[in-house]
Amino acid sequence: MDNDNSNVLSLLTYTCLALGGMFILNKLRKIGSRGSGLPPGPPTLPLMGNIHQFPTEYTAVKFSQWGNEYGGLFSLKIGPGTIVVVTSPRFVKELIDRRGTTTGSRPHFRMLQIITDGLNVGMMPYGPTWKNTRKAIQMFLTKEACMRHLPIERAEAIQLLYDMIKQPENTFTHIQRHATSLILSVVFGVRSPRYENSTVTEFIEVQHEVEALLEPGAHPPIDLMPILEYIPERWASWKGICRGLRTKQQELYFRLRDKCEARIRENRRNGSFMESLFDQQEKLGLTRDIIGYIGGVSLEGGSVTAVSHLQTFVLLMAYHPEIQAKAHQELDQVVGQRLPTLEDYDHLPYIQAIAREVHRFYPAVPMGLPHESTSDETVGGYFIPKGSTIFMNIYGIYHSEEHFDEPEVFNPDRYMQSEFGTKPGADTTGFRNDLHFGGGRRICPGILLGDIMVSMNVMNLLWAFNFEATDLEKRDPRIPIKHTDFVSGLATGPNPYKCNIQPRNQGIEDTIRDEYTLSRPIFSMFEHELSDEEKTFVKNW
Numbered sequence: 078m079d080n081d082n083s084n085v086l087s088l089l090t091y092t093c094l095a096l097g098g099m100f101i102l103n104k105l106r107k108i109g110s111r112g113s114g115l116p117p118g119p120p121t122l123p124l125m126g127n128i129h130q131f132p133t134e135y136t137a138v139k140f141s142q143w144g145n146e147y148g149g150l151f152s153l154k155i156g157p158g159t160i161v162v163v164t165s166p167r168f169v170k171e172l173i174d175r176r177g178t179t180t181g182s183r184p185h186f187r188m189l190q191i192i193t194d195g196l197n198v199g200m201m202p203y204g205p206t207w208k209n210t211r212k213a214i215q216m217f218l219t220k221e222a223c224m225r226h227l228p229i230e231r232a233e234a235i236q237l238l239y240d241m242i243k244q245p246e247n248t249f250t251h252i253q254r255h256a257t258s259l260i261l262s263v264v265f266g267v268r269s270p271r272y273e274n275s276t277v278t279e280f281i282e283v284q285h286e287v288e289a290l291l292e293p294g295a296h297p298p299i300d301l302m303p304i305l306e307y308i309p310e311r312w313a314s315w316k317g318i319c320r321g322l323r324t325k326q327q328e329l330y331f332r333l334r335d336k337c338e339a340r341i342r343e344n345r346r347n348g349s350f351m352e353s354l355f356d357q358q359e360k361l362g363l364t365r366d367i368i369g370y371i372g373g374v375s376l377e378g379g380s381v382t383a384v385s386h387l388q389t390f391v392l393l394m395a396y397h398p399e400i401q402a403k404a405h406q407e408l409d410q411v412v413g414q415r416l417p418t419l420e421d422y423d424h425l426p427y428i429q430a431i432a433r434e435v436h437r438f439y440p441a442v443p444m445g446l447p448h449e450s451t452s453d454e455t456v457g458g459y460f461i462p463k464g465s466t467i468f469m470n471i472y473g474i475y476h477s478e479e480h481f482d483e484p485e486v487f488n489p490d491r492y493m494q495s496e497f498g499t500k501p502g503a504d505t506t507g508f509r510n511d512l513h514f515g516g517g518r519r520i521c522p523g524i525l526l527g528d529i530m531v532s533m534n535v536m537n538l539l540w541a542f543n544f545e546a547t548d549l550e551k552r553d554p555r556i557p558i559k560h561t562d563f564v565s566g567l568a569t570g571p572n573p574y575k576c577n578i579q580p581r582n583q584g585i586e587d588t589i590r591d592e593y594t595l596s597r598p599i600f601s602m603f604e605h606e607l608s609d610e611e612k613t614f615v616k617n618w
């Protein structure tokens with residue numbers, strides 16, 4: 078009898094173990110597999126999902142190829158997590174724009190969280206803190222506020238032309254100085270008249286270090302495997318690097334904020350955004366740290382993107398003399414020898430088409446910033462689970478053969494022929510003119526300022542210069558510039574390049590020199606605490 082009992086017990090134990098094992102195996106088997114109802118995508122491996130296929134560079138280009146293969150809404154599995162990639166404006170409208178409240182959060186990015194102390198509005202999860210901070214940032218980016226800063230926007234654009242006459246070989250850094258100094262002036266009320274040893278180079282240095290740290294593969298995937306965070310610091314160098322970057326970033330952003338605050342106390346105002354934030358600090362319920370970061374994030378969002386667009390624009394012009402010739406013809410008819418004004422832009426359809434085609438050809442943020450869904454959603458018959466990371470593949474949308482004729486060819490004329498540059502008969506559902514600024518609740522708050530920077534400079538630079546590539550004959554005449562001419566990353570731009578830049582004629586060069594001199598009183602309103610080197614530069618430049 079005892080023997081029988083122990084046999085039954087063993088049998089029960091084995092059965093339980095077997096059933097438990099099968100249950101665990103079944104659960105494990107599901108990790109990495111694409112559950113039913115998810116949008117289609119490349120085949121997965123157990124546990125890994127698509128990790129082994131995930132591109133380590135030019136992610137947007139690979140996502141575009143997958144978009145052509147699997148459709149405008151496809152999915153990837155990264156272990157148990159789900160990524161949804163939107164490569165069709167129709168699905169942008171359905172999933173990102175219309176369901177903005179439930180697809181408007183951001184995925185957790187542990188390293189960025191440590192660097193910024195969670196104060197970066199661009200990476201905050203959807204919720205009251207994000208809403209409040211975003212409200213404050215929108216305040217200074219209204220049309221009226223952007224137009225109030227027109228004198229310094231125009232003066233900085235003039236300095237860009239002047240810098241390029243003086244040192245055409247340094248155009249790459251002149252563009253960086255221009256965009257960063259302009260945002261510094263508008264946001265913190267202080268400018269950088271030269272590139273070397275300036276706030277501009279300090280900002281770019283920190284920014285590059287942050288980008289390098291976040292590059293996939295540079296450090297262990299803490300967000301995919303949170304357990305990695307418990308590894309002691311001596312084997313996890315990223316922890317110290319993050320803290321070091323936090324110190325550097327805060328030193329810069331908080332110093333700029335504090336200096337502005339000191340000028341307010343001394344009654345030396347110049348209408349900067351920081352001033353309005355301090356004036357309304359109580360009403361808006363903002364901490365001093367958040368105020369500093371609103372300024373810093375605006376600097377990141379505004380300068381990096383405009384720099385990318387303008388550097389891409391010059392590169393493309395250098396390789397497309399036929400497009401420059403057409404643009405010069407339009408400018409000669411509408412503007413002539415005087416410096417163009419922002420009002421002229423409305424009368425220059427071909428120049429507008431060039432600016433838009435640059436956004437299309439290589440968007441500054443090719444995959445936008447990742448969104449995260451905070452509830453289950455169903456779109457186009459597909460299931461999008463809560464917690465999915467959603468990428469709006471801007472590059473892919475702009476390079477889809479379904480919508481664009483020869484998407485790899487730089488051809489501004491496409492925007493002269495149809496509103497969105499699309500080919501005849503293409504379905505334009507969901508298209509809008511600002512897709513390169515993202516979508517839904519997280520759409521870029523800086524569209525107006527970004528558009529002013531792009532339009533004013535594209536118009537001015539074409540009016541002022543001839544751009545000439547030094548190796549034109551070595552390139553494919555139809556597609557001289559390819560994606561490999563660009564840096565791979567979340568916010569991108571062209572690799573450094575050289576080209577010849579010449580003023581179009583003596584009259585134009587004289588006008589630029591005169592306008593630069595006339596702009597000095599405007600510059601001086603933003604030139605506080607210049608170093609001795611900067612003072613000498615301003616005097617002699």
Ligand code: HEM
Pocket residue numbers: 198199200211214260374375376378379380382383386441442445446447448469513514515516517518519520521522523524526527528531
């Ligand atoms: C050509 C210029 C610009 C381009 C192409 C651009 C593009 C973008 C894109 C694609 C996003 C992500 C949107 C999304 O998640 O769906 C974004 C977000 C953002 N941009 Fe811009 N941007 C530009 C100029 C600016 C300017 C001038 C500012 C401010 C001064 C700015 C501040 C921001 C901020 C703060 C965010 C984060 C918004 C949030 O998460 O709520 N951007 N931008």
